[in-house]
Amino acid sequence: MAAYIIATIEVTDPEKFEVYRGQVPATIENHGGRYLARGGEVTVVEGDQPTRRTVILEFDSLEKANGWYYSDDYAGPKELRIASTISNVTIVEGV
Numbered sequence: 001m002a003a004y005i006i007a008t009i010e011v012t013d014p015e016k017f018e019v020y021r022g023q024v025p026a027t028i029e030n031h032g033g034r035y036l037a038r039g040g041e042v043t044v045v046e047g048d049q050p051t052r053r054t055v056i057l058e059f060d061s062l063e064k065a066n067g068w069y070y071s072d073d074y075a076g077p078k079e080l081r082i083a084s085t086i087s088n089v090t091i092v093e094g095v
Contacts, residue, residue, distance in 0.1 A: 002094035003065040004036070005057040009085045010050070016084035023077040031068035033059045062093045 011017045028034070037056040044051055059065040068074055069091065081087060 001061060003059050003062040004092050004094060005033075005055075005059070005065055005069065005089065006092065007055045007057075007087055007089045008049070008052040009055065009081075009087045010052050011085050013084035016080055020077050020080040020084060023080070024074070027071065027073040027077060028057060028068060030073055031059065031071065032064055033057045033068055058094075062091070065091050 025035075034057065035055070036058050037054055039053045039055065042051045042054050057065070057068075059068065069078075069089075
């Protein structure tokens, strides 16, 4: 069953974030993931969520999604993201 990683991101350090953006796609691909959305226009239609960059990744399974997020491959880029953004990240199992 597919799993999705959904991240909302407010960039606080654009230079560091650009380094992150250059490093992370290969780590996602190495773990069988793919982008479904990557920073396109966001419209909040309900609630009070701030309009932020939104990224949605798809993996073949919850195990693979967690495997990528906690991998050594992603550890370095993840530190860059944490240092350069305010982020909310969720991993959710699909139907």
